[in-house]
Amino acid sequence: MTPPDATLAGRLLVLMHTLRDAERTQLFLRDANVPTTICADMSELCCELRAGAGALLLTEEALAQDTSGQLALVLQAQPAWSALPVLVLAREAGERPSRARTDLLESMVLVERPVRSRTLVSVVLSALRGRRHQYQIRDAILLRERQAAELIAQKERLRFALYAGGLGSWELELESAELSCSDLCKAHFGRTPDDAFSYRDLQESLHPLDRQRVNDAVERSVSTGADYDEEFRVIWPNREERWLMTRGRALFDESGRALRMAGVSLDVTERRRMHEALRESRLELAHHAEELLSANQRKDEFLATLAHELRNPLAPIRTGMDLLAQSPEEPARAQTLGVMRRQISHMVRLIDDLLDVSRITRGKLELKRERVSLASVISSAIEASRPLIERKQHTLQVAVSDSSLVFDADHTRIAQVIGNLLNNASNYTPAGGRIELSAEREGEWAVIQVRDNGIGIPRDRLEDVFEMFSQVNRTLERSQGGLGIGLALVRSLVAMHGGTVRAESAGADLGSTFTVRLPLAASAVQQAPAAESAEPPAERSRRILVVDDNEDAADLLRLVLEQAGYLTQTAYDGPSALTMVESFRPQIVILDIGLPGMSGYEVARALRQDARFAALALIALTGWGTPGDKQKAQEAGFDLHLTKPVDARGLNGALSQLEDKAAAAPFQQTG
Numbered sequence: 001m002t003p004p005d006a007t008l009a010g011r012l013l014v015l016m017h018t019l020r021d022a023e024r025t026q027l028f029l030r031d032a033n034v035p036t037t038i039c040a041d042m043s044e045l046c047c048e049l050r051a052g053a054g055a056l057l058l059t060e061e062a063l064a065q066d067t068s069g070q071l072a073l074v075l076q077a078q079p080a081w082s083a084l085p086v087l088v089l090a091r092e093a094g095e096r097p098s099r100a101r102t103d104l105l106e107s108m109v110l111v112e113r114p115v116r117s118r119t120l121v122s123v124v125l126s127a128l129r130g131r132r133h134q135y136q137i138r139d140a141i142l143l144r145e146r147q148a149a150e151l152i153a154q155k156e157r158l159r160f161a162l163y164a165g166g167l168g169s170w171e172l173e174l175e176s177a178e179l180s181c182s183d184l185c186k187a188h189f190g191r192t193p194d195d196a197f198s199y200r201d202l203q204e205s206l207h208p209l210d211r212q213r214v215n216d217a218v219e220r221s222v223s224t225g226a227d228y229d230e231e232f233r234v235i236w237p238n239r240e241e242r243w244l245m246t247r248g249r250a251l252f253d254e255s256g257r258a259l260r261m262a263g264v265s266l267d268v269t270e271r272r273r274m275h276e277a278l279r280e281s282r283l284e285l286a287h288h289a290e291e292l293l294s295a296n297q298r299k300d301e302f303l304a305t306l307a308h309e310l311r312n313p314l315a316p317i318r319t320g321m322d323l324l325a326q327s328p329e330e331p332a333r334a335q336t337l338g339v340m341r342r343q344i345s346h347m348v349r350l351i352d353d354l355l356d357v358s359r360i361t362r363g364k365l366e367l368k369r370e371r372v373s374l375a376s377v378i379s380s381a382i383e384a385s386r387p388l389i390e391r392k393q394h395t396l397q398v399a400v401s402d403s404s405l406v407f408d409a410d411h412t413r414i415a416q417v418i419g420n421l422l423n424n425a426s427n428y429t430p431a432g433g434r435i436e437l438s439a440e441r442e443g444e445w446a447v448i449q450v451r452d453n454g455i456g457i458p459r460d461r462l463e464d465v466f467e468m469f470s471q472v473n474r475t476l477e478r479s480q481g482g483l484g485i486g487l488a489l490v491r492s493l494v495a496m497h498g499g500t501v502r503a504e505s506a507g508a509d510l511g512s513t514f515t516v517r518l519p520l521a522a523s524a525v526q527q528a529p530a531a532e533s534a535e536p537p538a539e540r541s542r543r544i545l546v547v548d549d550n551e552d553a554a555d556l557l558r559l560v561l562e563q564a565g566y567l568t569q570t571a572y573d574g575p576s577a578l579t580m581v582e583s584f585r586p587q588i589v590i591l592d593i594g595l596p597g598m599s600g601y602e603v604a605r606a607l608r609q610d611a612r613f614a615a616l617a618l619i620a621l622t623g624w625g626t627p628g629d630k631q632k633a634q635e636a637g638f639d640l641h642l643t644k645p646v647d648a649r650g651l652n653g654a655l656s657q658l659e660d661k662a663a664a665a666p667f668q669q670t671g
């Protein structure tokens with residue numbers, strides 16, 4: 001049934017056995033301000049009733065004519081709150097509608113006839129007032145239903161919001177300490193929805209280091225009304241540690257007594273881990289920034305030191321050149337040449353160390369392993385370091401317990417390791433000091449030690465001495481400390497051979513000891529190869545063409561070769577070299593790579609492609625000395641590769657290697 005219109009709650013529907021009685025009744029009710037609607041029959045009455053009415057007024061005769069029970073059906077379809085007043089005018093008190101009819105009309109009121117107008121008006125007004133109360137009840141019920149529906153919707157929205165945000169909800173009765181939690185809140189404490197979880201269980205779940213802080217926060221919220229907001233650790237039943245964030249507020253009654261607390265929980269373990277990872281990343285970045293700053297400072301200091309180190313040997317070389325020009329006497333000439341050779345050797349060592357650092361950094365340094373003896377590498381190292389040791393008047397004591405020890409190693413690199421340690425000891429030991437070099441066997445290892453009685457190393461800086469460009473003791477002059485790469489090379493080269501190096505010192509002015517441990521070869525001693533002869537070959541009639549765009553370098557090399565007995569010519573670029581080969585008919589060509597226009601590689605390929613020059617011996621002489629550069633030279637057709645600057649021994653050794661080829665295959669002329 002459609003709900004009745006509340007605006008018609010004051011309308012009275014009238015149905016009487018005669019129209020005259022109905023109109024007369026309507027007339028005196030109008031004077032009482034009661035709106036009435038006269039209905040012609042029961043069907044019209046029921047139709048009007050469905051639209052809405054405050055009460056019905058009908059005679060017993062009209063009711064008796066409702067043989068089909070239309071009115072009863074309409075009244076039965078009323079909402080639960082509705083009980084429409086039905087006023088029935090009966091002739092005498094003893095005459096009543098049939099019981100079957102009245103059972104269906106629970107709200108029927110019998111009014112005996114004849115009835116005075118005033119009485120009827122009073123009865124009608126009372127019925128209409130009751131009807132208006134019913135509508136008020138209806139409105140209250142509808143309001144409560146709407147509020148209940150909105151509350152349900154709000155709870156559903158809250159439940160979805162909590163779920164979407166990963167929030168669990170909880171409520172704590174303060175007096176009874178009874179705790180109620182949502183399933184997600186229980187999960188935050190490592191419990192399932194079916195697990196019992198009391199406030200005591202919650203307390204026991206708190207990390208011991210956080211428990212007091214959490215309890216203090218709860219008491220503060222209860223006593224002051226402040227919001228409760230804490231992050232803490234909990235320990236799950238499986239001993240897993242998690243981080244939770246809980247927020248809540250105490251609820252008070254009208255007297256200000258705290259009744260309960262309610263709030264939410266959130267698992268923030270991943271957030272804490274991310275924050276910790278971010279903090280560690282920031283610390284790491286700060287550390288890297290500090291390292292970069294330190295590296296930049298070391299780089300600046302290194303460049304300043306490098307400039308100083310390179311200027312130092314250049315000064316005596318320039319002075320020596322002036323002396324040679326002014327003093328042709330043999331004693332002065334020999335002394336000057338000795339100084340210049342030593343300074344050039346020093347510069348070459350600096351450049352070689354720098355190149356080695358670059359190769360190691362890029363992983364390009366290759367070891368040429370062979371069976372070498374401990375005695376041979378120590379001899380080579382001492383020979384290389386002796387000029388520095390003698391110049392500073394140091395006493396060198398050598399003690400090798402077993403000279404038959406052998407390694408599978410790169411002879412040059414192991415000698416370089418020991419030589420760098422000796423140079424380092426000499427640099428940091430005052431003039432007249434003592435240096436000790438010892439070597440002995442410990443099981444499958446050779447232990448090599450270099451001791452000095454020099455300035456020592458602070459104990460907290462023992463590892464720093466192996467860092468690139470590191471000079472731990474800044475009290476020394478820069479030139480005395482060197483570039484700061486020698487010990488870094490030692491550590492890298494020793495590690496490449498599977499060994500270790502360690503620095504020890506008792507402190508300032510108490511000297512230093514460097515210990516190198518290298519794995520020994522399993523087999524017996526192999527004699528070290530004899531050193532190459534520094535003497536030039538016996539045959540001096542060979543023709544040599546020197547090609548270099550540095551005219552001074554080419555001319556000086558030509559003079560050196562001529563003094564050694566060779567027939568020599570020079571060319572300063574690629575095309576000139578090709579022309580000179582045809583006219584001069586050399587048997588050996590010493591060829592620079594970085595020529596203008598036409599590179600040394602291109603010149604070599606052009607010569608190899610000409611059948612007339614197939615037997616020509618080609619030597620590459622260049623400042624590029626990496627294994628890759630040597631490979632490119634070989635692919636271009638060179639027989640040998642020499643790296644600038646080359647000394648007399650190296651040059652004579654190269655010429656000796658090519659002597660057989662030059663003798664067996666003289667210049668061929670075809671056509």
